[in-house]
Structures are given as structure tokens and as C-alpha cells.
Amino acid sequence: MDGRTLSNRQTGLLIFVIGALAGLTGDACHVASGTTEYLWDGVPTIWRSAIWFPVLVGGAVLGAALAGRRAGLPARTRDRRDAGIGIAAVIAMYSLTAALRFEDMTVSVVLFSALAAAIWFCWDPSPGALAIALGAAILGPVAEILIVQLGASQYTAPSDGLFGVAPWLPCLYFAAGSVASGLWSALQR
Amino acid sequence: MDGRTLSNRQTGLLIFVIGALAGLTGDACHVASGTTEYLWDGVPTIWRSAIWFPVLVGGAVLGAALAGRRAGLPARTRDRRDAGIGIAAVIAMYSLTAALRFEDMTVSVVLFSALAAAIWFCWDPSPGALAIALGAAILGPVAEILIVQLGASQYTAPSDGLFGVAPWLPCLYFAAGSVASGLWSALQR
Amino acid sequence: MDGRTLSNRQTGLLIFVIGALAGLTGDACHVASGTTEYLWDGVPTIWRSAIWFPVLVGGAVLGAALAGRRAGLPARTRDRRDAGIGIAAVIAMYSLTAALRFEDMTVSVVLFSALAAAIWFCWDPSPGALAIALGAAILGPVAEILIVQLGASQYTAPSDGLFGVAPWLPCLYFAAGSVASGLWSALQR
Numbered sequence: 001m002d003g004r005t006l007s008n009r010q011t012g013l014l015i016f017v018i019g020a021l022a023g024l025t026g027d028a029c030h031v032a033s034g035t036t037e038y039l040w041d042g043v044p045t046i047w048r049s050a051i052w053f054p055v056l057v058g059g060a061v062l063g064a065a066l067a068g069r070r071a072g073l074p075a076r077t078r079d080r081r082d083a084g085i086g087i088a089a090v091i092a093m094y095s096l097t098a099a100l101r102f103e104d105m106t107v108s109v110v111l112f113s114a115l116a117a118a119i120w121f122c123w124d125p126s127p128g129a130l131a132i133a134l135g136a137a138i139l140g141p142v143a144e145i146l147i148v149q150l151g152a153s154q155y156t157a158p159s160d161g162l163f164g165v166a167p168w169l170p171c172l173y174f175a176a177g178s179v180a181s182g183l184w185s186a187l188q189r
Numbered sequence: 190m191d192g193r194t195l196s197n198r199q200t201g202l203l204i205f206v207i208g209a210l211a212g213l214t215g216d217a218c219h220v221a222s223g224t225t226e227y228l229w230d231g232v233p234t235i236w237r238s239a240i241w242f243p244v245l246v247g248g249a250v251l252g253a254a255l256a257g258r259r260a261g262l263p264a265r266t267r268d269r270r271d272a273g274i275g276i277a278a279v280i281a282m283y284s285l286t287a288a289l290r291f292e293d294m295t296v297s298v299v300l301f302s303a304l305a306a307a308i309w310f311c312w313d314p315s316p317g318a319l320a321i322a323l324g325a326a327i328l329g330p331v332a333e334i335l336i337v338q339l340g341a342s343q344y345t346a347p348s349d350g351l352f353g354v355a356p357w358l359p360c361l362y363f364a365a366g367s368v369a370s371g372l373w374s375a376l377q378r
Numbered sequence: 379m380d381g382r383t384l385s386n387r388q389t390g391l392l393i394f395v396i397g398a399l400a401g402l403t404g405d406a407c408h409v410a411s412g413t414t415e416y417l418w419d420g421v422p423t424i425w426r427s428a429i430w431f432p433v434l435v436g437g438a439v440l441g442a443a444l445a446g447r448r449a450g451l452p453a454r455t456r457d458r459r460d461a462g463i464g465i466a467a468v469i470a471m472y473s474l475t476a477a478l479r480f481e482d483m484t485v486s487v488v489l490f491s492a493l494a495a496a497i498w499f500c501w502d503p504s505p506g507a508l509a510i511a512l513g514a515a516i517l518g519p520v521a522e523i524l525i526v527q528l529g530a531s532q533y534t535a536p537s538d539g540l541f542g543v544a545p546w547l548p549c550l551y552f553a554a555g556s557v558a559s560g561l562w563s564a565l566q567r
Binding site for chain 1: 215217218221222270273274278280281283285287
């Protein structure tokens with residue numbers, strides 16, 4: 001888990017690929033379970049996702065990682081092992097949102113809020129990571145609401161109570177944003 | 190997550206408030222999911238709980254924290270970041286009991302026993318913390334059985350198999366008691 | 379959690395007993411929930427398991443621990459507290475496979491893959507532990523497929539899609555193999 005230092009180009013590429021693969025994997029859970037549906041015909045698909053989805057997620061994760069690098073995050077040193085734990089925790093949480101899609105929304109939002117808070121506390125409980133996590137928790141769902149408004153995809157009931165997207169979606173973005181904020185330094189060296 | 194040292198009064202108040210809020214949050218999951226029901230009319234409610242519930246939980250958490258302080262717990266140093274992880278883990282477990290309320294009770298009791306053991310091992314696997322956790326695992330369910338006997342609330346089937354309360358309830362109290370036992374020292378400084 | 383050093387005989391016996399008890403506990407969840415069924419009549423049972431099951435699991439865990447000892451694992455020092463966390467995490471995951479038995483298999487496999495990866499990263503993310511975990515992820519399900527072919531037990535739909543056993547079964551063996559690989563050194567001293 002130590003290995004050599006990566007160049008900036010390699011680090012950025014690795015983070016984009018990790019984000020895209022995590023997005024593909026989690027989205028496969030959402031589509032397979034019927035939590036979400038793609039509505040546009042004729043768009044090429046990878047696994048279960050429209051091709052634009054992993055590109056957007058990879059880009060968003062890279063953007064959060066670059067913002068975190070600029071802000072000097074993580075405030076506590078995180079290494080590749082920590083990154084592995086953090087990425088696995090976010091993917092586990094992503095798939096658990098699919099598993100619990102019919103759950104009462106109070107229960108889901110409390111559960112995923114607590115898990116998101118635990119991930120932030122474990123990873124880097126600093127104001128900087130909090131700012132990026134909160135930014136992700138706002139911008140991610142807003143972007144998905146716009147995608148739903150465009151008619152490209154939809155969340156199915158009962159997971160559509162937040163302007164057409166799932167009420168627990170900000171929690172998932174918060175967790176992903178927390179980990180992404182420190183990924184550059186954790187993976188580069 | 191460092192910040193300044195708290196006075197004894199501030200620490201006690203903070204622990205009471207954390208306990209009351211955690212109780213309110215978890216209880217909202219139990220009530221929203223139909224795991225539990227309040228039966229007395231005319232009692233003021235906060236969120237989903239009768240007003241006496243968060244007061245009892247806050248007091249119990251403070252009591253466990255004071256007992257832990259007297260016993261010199263935690264045996265290993267725990268800081269505010271650790272406290273955040275521990276509190277989030279207990280709330281996540283609390284909401285998960287609501288999410289899995291229809292699960293076979295063997296499965297639930299094994300799952301929540303394992304999670305409670307993991308929380309104790311992570312937080313402070315000392316004999317002192319074990320004693321307080323076991324005390325909570327006995328006293329908490331006994332208190333809830335009395336409340337059910339009084340007719341103030343009830344657990345619904347199939348989560349009522351332990352003298353009217355849920356068979357996994359001791360696991361939840363064990364986890365909460367573990368963390369509470371070291372909360373004073375973790376939060377004060 | 380410190381205590382005295384164990385002899386080789388004591389360590390081996392302890393690991394066998396831990397494996398057998400973890401197997402009994404997890405299997406009780408699978409049988410109680412109907413995830414698996416025993417088909418041979420007249421075999422003595424312990425709790426919910428045919429008597430040969432905990433013996434096989436205890437032996438397999440001991441075998442993995444001995445292989446890990448020979449390979450000098452774990453690569454990072456793990457103590458008895460770590461062992462407690464790891465064992466509890468594997469049992470929690472085992473019972474969660476029972477709780478989510480009707481879940482879409484894409485969701486289950488992603489969830490349990492992520493949890494297995496997180497356990498490996500937390501416990502000992504070394505090539506040696508990976509080799510033993512992967513060996514367990516292959517040999518364990520193959521052994522269970524043979525047992526199903528013999529007619530001794532079966533997995534019920536929809537948890538029977540991998541040659542008669544559950545598609546998430548390799549994830550569970552991977553997690554168990556990860557932790558078992560470092561158990562000798564963690565428990566002996």
C-alpha cells in the first residue's frame with residue numbers, strides 16, 4: 001500500500017478513474033434495484049449507466065480533490081490505506097441507499113446522516129473538509145435535480161421526495177465530498 | 190475538533206444535550222417506522238417523541254458518563270473526534286434497528302450484538318467500560334419494560350418479544366453505554 | 379485486552395473455537411432467515427447447524443491463521459483489540475447477508491464487496507493477506523458448492539445464483555480470510 005509517488009497527471013487521472021468507477025458501481029445498484037431510471041433512449045450505456053454519468057461523477061470527484069488540495073487538505077495525514085477504507089465506505093453507503101430504498105425516509109435520512117458524519121469524523125474532521133463536504137451536499141443534489149428536470153433520468157417513489165431526488169442524496173454527497181477533499185494528498189504519495 | 194477545555198458544568202450540559210438529541214433522533218426513526226408507538230394522549234411531543242423521552246435519555250447518558258468519569262474511564266484516551274465517531278455509530282445503529290424491524294430476531298440480535306461488540310472494542314475495551322455497558326444493557330431495557338407496563342408506549346410485533354420490548358434493545362443500550370462511559374473525558378478537553 | 383501470552387496449543391485452540399462459534403452464529407442467521415436449509419435428516423445439530431458445519435469453519439479459520447503465521451502476517455501489528463473488531467465486523471457482515479437475502483444481487487454483491495474491501499484495508503492491506511483472502515474467496519464457495527451438490531444443504535432463491543450458492547458468498551469468505559490471516563499473531567500476544 002506504499003509504493004511510489006505519483007506525478008500530478010497520474011494522480012489526477014487516478015482520482016478521475018476512481019470517481020468514475022465508484023459512480024458506475026453505485027449507479028448499477030440504483031438502476032438494478034429500480035431506485036433510479038434513465039429515460040433518454042439512444043444514449044450509449046456502460047454497465048447500467050448512461051455514458052455521461054460516470055464522466056460527471058469522475059469529474060466532480062476530481063474537482064473536489066483539487067479544491068481540497070488547494071485548501072491544504074486533509075488537515076490530518078491520510079495515506080493510501082485510509083483512502084481505500086474511505087472509498088470502500090462511500091461505495092458501501094451508496095449501495096445501502098439502494099438496499100433501503102423502500103425504507104421510511106425519516107429512518108433513511110437519520111441513518112445516512114449518521115454514516116456520513118462518521119465518515120467525515122474518521123477521514124478528516126476539519127473545517128476545510130466540512131466546507132467541501134457541504135458544498136458537495138448542496139451542488140450534487142442540485143445538479144441531479146436539474147438532470148431530473150431535463151428528463152434524462154428519474155428517482156422512483158418513495159425515493160423522490162426532495163424535488164424529485166432522494167431525501168438521503170445530500171448525505172451520500174456529503175460522505176463522498178468528505179473523502180474526495182483529501183484524496184489528492186492521500187493517493188499521490 | 191480541538192478547541193478549548195470545557196468547565197464541568199459545560200461538559201455535563203453538553204453530554205445531556207447530546208444524549209437528548211440522540212434519543213430524539215433515534216426515537217423519530219422508531220416512531221416513523223412504526224417500531225414503537227406512544228399511547229398516552231395529551232402529553233406534549235417534541236418531533237416524534239413524548240417530551241419525557243429525550244429527558245430520560247439525556248439523563249441516562251449523563252449518568253453513564255458521570256459513572257465513567259468516577260471510574261477513570263476511558264482506559265485509553267478518546268478525544269472529540271473519537272466521540273463524534275462513537276456517537277454517530279450509535280445513532281446509525283439506532284436507526285438501523287428501525288430499518289430492520291421486520292427482520293428475523295435471530296438475525297437482528299446477532300447483527301446488533303456484533304455491532305455493539307465492535308463499538309465497545311473500538312471505543313474502550315476495558316473492564317470498566319464493559320461494566321457500564323452491561324449495566325446499561327440491563328437497566329435500559331428494564332426501564333423500557335416498566336414504561337410499556339405503565340401503558341405509556343409499546344413496541345409493535347415482531348419487535349416486542351423481550352417482555353414487550355425488542356430483543357435487540359440490550360445491544361443498543363450496550364453500545365450507547367460503552368460510548369457514554371468515556372464521554373466526559375473525551376469531550377471536556 | 380492485554381493479558382498474558384498464549385502457548386501455540388492455546389492459540390490454535392482459541393482460533394478454532396472462535397471460528398466454530400462465528401460459524402455457528404452466522405449460520406444460525408442463515409437458517410433462521412431461510413437463506414440456507416439443511417437437507418440431511420438424522421445429523422446431530424448444534425443451535426441451528428448440522429454438527430459438521432462449525433467443525434469445518436473452525437478448521438478453515440485455523441488453517442488460514444496457520445497459513446498467515448507461516449507467511450509472517452499480519453504485515454502491520456494487530457493486537458487483541460483489533461482482533462475483536464475484525465471478528466465482530468465479519469460476524470456483522472455474515473448476519474447482514476441474511477438480513478438482505480431478498481435484495482437485488484447487484485446491490486448485495488456491491489455492498490458486500492465494499493465491506494470486504496474495507497475490512498481488508500482496515501485489518502492488513504498487504505499482498506500476503508490479499509492472497510489468503512482471495513484463496514478463501516475461491517476455496518470457501520467451491521467447498522460450499524460441493525456440499526450443495528452432495529445434497530447436504532441448499533441456498534434458497536434468490537440467494538442461489540452462483541452454482542447453487544449465494545453470489546455474495548465470495549465476499550464473506552474474503553473478509554473472513556483477511557482477518558483469519560493475521561489472527562495467530564494478534565491473539566497469541
